[in-house]
Structures are given as C-alpha cells and as structure tokens.
Amino acid sequence: MKDYIIKDIELASWGEKEVRLAEREMPGLMELRKKYGKEKPLAGAKIAGCLHMTIQTAVLIDTLIELGAEVRWMTCNIYSTQDHAAAYIASKDIPVFAFHGMTEEDYNSCLEFVVNKDKTFWPNMVLDDGGDLTKHLIENYGDYFEYENIPNIGIVGITEETTTGVLRLKEYEAAGKLPVPAINVNDSVTKSKFDNKYGCKESCVDAIRRATDIMMAGKVALVVGYGDVGKGSAASLASAGCRVIVSEIDPICALQAAMDGFEVCETNDAVDRADIIVTATGNFNVINSKHFGWMKPNAIICNIGHFDNEIDVAWLNNEENAVRTNIKPLVDLYTVKDTTCFGNRKKDIILLAQGRLVNLGCATGHPSFVMSCSFTNQVLAQIELCNNAEKYEDKVYVLPKELDEEVARLHLPHLGATLNTLTEEQCKYIGVKKEGPYKSDSYHY
Ligand code: NAD
Numbered sequence: 001m002k003d004y005i006i007k008d009i010e011l012a013s014w015g016e017k018e019v020r021l022a023e024r025e026m027p028g029l030m031e032l033r034k035k036y037g038k039e040k041p042l043a044g045a046k047i048a049g050c051l052h053m054t055i056q057t058a059v060l061i062d063t064l065i066e067l068g069a070e071v072r073w074m075t076c077n078i079y080s081t082q083d084h085a086a087a088y089i090a091s092k093d094i095p096v097f098a099f100h101g102m103t104e105e106d107y108n109s110c111l112e113f114v115v116n117k118d119k120t121f122w123p124n125m126v127l128d129d130g131g132d133l134t135k136h137l138i139e140n141y142g143d144y145f146e147y148e149n150i151p152n153i154g155i156v157g158i159t160e161e162t163t164t165g166v167l168r169l170k171e172y173e174a175a176g177k178l179p180v181p182a183i184n185v186n187d188s189v190t191k192s193k194f195d196n197k198y199g200c201k202e203s204c205v206d207a208i209r210r211a212t213d214i215m216m217a218g219k220v221a222l223v224v225g226y227g228d229v230g231k232g233s234a235a236s237l238a239s240a241g242c243r244v245i246v247s248e249i250d251p252i253c254a255l256q257a258a259m260d261g262f263e264v265c266e267t268n269d270a271v272d273r274a275d276i277i278v279t280a281t282g283n284f285n286v287i288n289s290k291h292f293g294w295m296k297p298n299a300i301i302c303n304i305g306h307f308d309n310e311i312d313v314a315w316l317n318n319e320e321n322a323v324r325t326n327i328k329p330l331v332d333l334y335t336v337k338d339t340t341c342f343g344n345r346k347k348d349i350i351l352l353a354q355g356r357l358v359n360l361g362c363a364t365g366h367p368s369f370v371m372s373c374s375f376t377n378q379v380l381a382q383i384e385l386c387n388n389a390e391k392y393e394d395k396v397y398v399l400p401k402e403l404d405e406e407v408a409r410l411h412l413p414h415l416g417a418t419l420n421t422l423t424e425e426q427c428k429y430i431g432v433k434k435e436g437p438y439k440s441d442s443y444h445y
C-alpha cells in the first residue's frame with residue numbers, strides 16, 4: 001500500500017540520477033557506507049526523520065538504511081522539498097511525507113504520518129532539524145519516551161541538526177523536560193563552521209539570483225546577525241560585489257564583522273539604505289512593521305534563519321495598507337506606505353519565500369559536499385545514541401572532538417588536501433597525541 005505523500009512519483013528517475021551525482025560529492029557518507037555497510041550498526045533503529053527533503057538528504061537516508069535502519073521521513077519546511085528527491089525516496093518504498101509548497105495544515109499532518117501511521121511504526125530514534133518533530137513527540141506522545149529501556153519500544157535518543165533546534169532542546173533540558181539524551185549535531189565544528197558558514201556562502205546569493213535575477217554588484221546589502229549563517233551570507237553577498245552592512249547585538253560578532261571589513265550599525269540606521277536585506281539571527285521580529293515603511297523602493301527582503309518569524313511577514317499579509325502582488329512562486333511584491341520623511345507616497349518592496357529559509361525555498365540549499373560534513377556527523381550521532389543511549393543522561397551532548405576531526409579527515413582527500421604528521425618531539429612540545437585530538441574543547445576555530 002502507498003505509504004507516502006509526495007508531488008509526483010514519476011519524478012523518481014530524475015531524482016535517482018541526481019542522487020548518484022550527489023554521492024560523488026559526499027565522501028563522508030560514502031565512507032561510512034564502506035566502513036559500516038556489513039556491520040550494520042543501525043540494525044534495529046527505527047528513525048523518524050524531519051529534515052529538508054533534498055537530494056542531499058536522500059543520500060543521507062540511503063546511508064542510514066544501508067547501515068541497517070528503518071526510516072520514515074518528512075520535510076522540516078513547507079517550501080524546501082525537492083520533489084524529485086522525495087519521489088526517489090518513495091520509489092524505494094521508504095515512507096516519505098514531503099512536497100514543495102505544502103500548507104501549514106499539511107505540515108502538521110505530516111508530523112502525525114511520520115510517527116504514528118496506523119501505529120505500526122514506533123520510532124526509537126528521532127533525527128530532527130529545527131525541533132518541530134521533537135516538540136510534537138514530547139507534547140503529544142510522551143509515552144513514546146517512557147519505555148526507553150525496553151529494546152525496540154521507546155525512543156532512546158534525539159539528534160538535532162540546527163542552531164534553532166538545539167536552542168529548543170536546551171530549553172527542555174533546563175526545564176527538566178528532556179525525556180532522553182540528545183546529540184547536538186549543529187555544534188560539531190565540522191557542522192556549524194562549515195554548513196552554516198561555507199554552505200550559506202554559496203546558497204545565499206544563489207537563492208536571491210534565482211528568485212530575482214537582480215544584478216548584485218554595487219548593491220547595498222544588510223545582513224542582520226553575524227553568527228555562522230550571517231558570516232556565510234555576508235561573504236556570499238560581498239563576493240557577488242555587494243557593499244555589505246552588518247547589524248548585531250553581540251559585541252564580539254559585531255567586532256568580527258567590522259574587522260572583516262563590513263560597516264556595522266543598527267538595523268534602524270541601515271534599513272533605508274539597503275537594496276537587499278537578509279536576516280540570519282534565529283531570533284524573531286528583527287525586521288518588523290516599522291522597517292517596511294523605511295525601506296528603499298524595490299528593496300528585496302529575505303530570511304536565511306530557520307523560522308519565518310525573523311521578518312514580520314504576518315504584518316505584511318494582514319495589513320490592509322500592504323497590497324500583495326505575486327510575481328512568481330515565492331516572489332511577492334508588496335505595495336506599502338512610505339513612512340520616511342518623503343511622506344505620503346507608496347512604494348514596492350519584494351519578499352522572497354514568504355520569509356522562510358530563502359536558500360531552500362528559492363534555490364536548492366547548500367551543495368552536496370558541505371552537507372556531507374553535516375550528515376556524516378548526523379549518522380555518527382545516530383549510531384552512538386542507538387547503541388549507547390544508556391551511557392548518557394537526559395541531557396544535550398556534542399560528539400567528541402575525535403569524531404569531529406574524523407569527519408574533516410574523511411573530506412580532505414576529495415579536495416586533494418594532505419596533512420603534516422607530528423613528530424614525537426612535536427607532540428610532546430604542544431601536548432597532543434599524534435592521532436589527535438589536536439585542540440582543547442575551548443578552542444574556537
Ligand atoms: P548563531 O547563533 O551563530 O548566529 C545568530 C546571530 O544573530 C548571533 O551572533 C546573535 O548575536 C545575532 N542576533 C540575535 N538577535 C539579533 C538581533 N535582534 N539583531 C542582530 N543580531 C542578532 O546562529 P547561526 O548558526 O548563524 O544560525 C542562525 C539561524 O540560521 C538559525 O535559525 C539556524 O537554525 C539557521 N540555519 C539556517 C541554515 C540554512 O541553510 N538556511 C543553515 C544553518 C542554520
């Protein structure tokens with residue numbers, strides 16, 4: 001019986017061809033298949049996954065299955081699904097609930113389908129991106145966690161992909177409400193310092209170009225937030241020739257931005273100068289109703305953070321003085337009242353992806369290679385919790401540095417990079433072992 005909700009199963013062979021191409025750029029995942037394909041360390045794992053259903057994620061899902069897991073999957077965003085990737089997964093009889101452009105109601109239904117279909121699939125592991133599935137399970141299926149010590153019945157662990165999801169996990173932990181151990185994949189160095197930064201460096205401008213075809217060179221771009229995603233996004237815009245302004249709340253990140261050569265000022269002081277505005281904070285309402293009226297005519301606004309509340313899109317869609325004209329899917333023009341000193345005139349501003357992650361809504365997300373780094377961490381985290389959950393308390397952990405370094409090591413040959421080897425004397429001199437780890441936990445990279 002059909003156990004999927006996707007756009008079109010006919011897209012499967014296109015999806016498969018792109019998956020084969022992506023595999024060539026995902027050496028970490030392919031190496032894990034070689035290393036663990038026979039041993040099957042994920043045998044018995046029933047993973048409920050909630051993560052953007054892209055081509056790269058299809059390679060992750062294939063890897064989890066090759067290592068022995070049973071998997072049900074849903075997208076973690078209503079606009080991020082690549083329908084040919086979802087079709088490829090469905091064609092392999094893997095239950096998948098994902099199509100591009102679903103409604104919020106569809107999304108909430110998928111949260112049910114991914115865990116509770118006919119009660120025949122009880123997940124014992126969660127792989128989440130943003131925490132929606134974790135929240136759904138904790139709030140509605142607390143009993144899924146109660147039997148964690150009985151093999152194959154209760155959920156024994158959670159692995160979380162992104163900054164915003166980790167924030168939620170830590171809130172549960174602080175409130176004593178985290179029911180099982182969780183691994184924070186985001187804070188592996190080979191995740192956040194690569195996917196969030198170098199990934200956005202490629203996918204931020206890609207999305208704005210695909211959506212608008214605007215000439216980037218010479219434009220003024222404002223990046224709100226200069227964490228890992230903001231750093232990547234600012235670099236992306238700068239390398240396209242934009243003059244970049246950054247706004248921050250954190251003096252350390254603001255100083256980094258200034259010393260990277262960017263103008264740093266308050267959002268309020270930059271919003272009327274920007275042709276392009278990108279939010280990257282993981283916070284809410286950083287671009288709000290007062291800002292729209294101050295913007296330059298034809299300003300492009302988008303968000304690359306996890307949730308759509310960084311920009312007050314609800315105001316744009318509900319305010320009677322903001323008239324929406326759809327240009328094409330996920331590109332909307334809003335005619336709003338000008339509230340600058342020029343007074344009483346109207347102007348157009350352009351919103352991408354309805355304020356949802358622009359790189360996944362208007363483009364295809366990060367490239368395969370950097371996703372291989374992230375997803376190699378995901379698979380290692382799943383293996384660890386699936387086999388050793390009882391060794392952990394109900395807290396949020398990161399993978400050990402040895403594994404982080406191993407993920408990097410697996411990706412070096414693909415780039416033709418080789419490493420020096422320490423001599424015994426050098427090991428003693430800097431106090432590290434020949435095989436690593438090479439840095440203390442407090443090193444910031
Ligand atoms: P981060 O914590 O490293 O950076 C966020 C930055 O925003 C911080 O430096 C913080 O000081 C700043 N900030 C917070 N509120 C602000 C405000 N009001 N004004 C200005 N700056 C403010 O987090 P990150 O890893 O960069 O992630 C940011 C968001 O992007 C998260 O929601 C994360 O889940 C998401 N993310 C998206 C992608 C993607 O592909 N689109 C990839 C990774 C992470």
Ligand code: ADE
Nearest residue numbers: 052054056057364365366
């Ligand atoms: N997050 C950012 N880019 C992604 C991609 N290509 N696939 C899955 N998750 C992503």
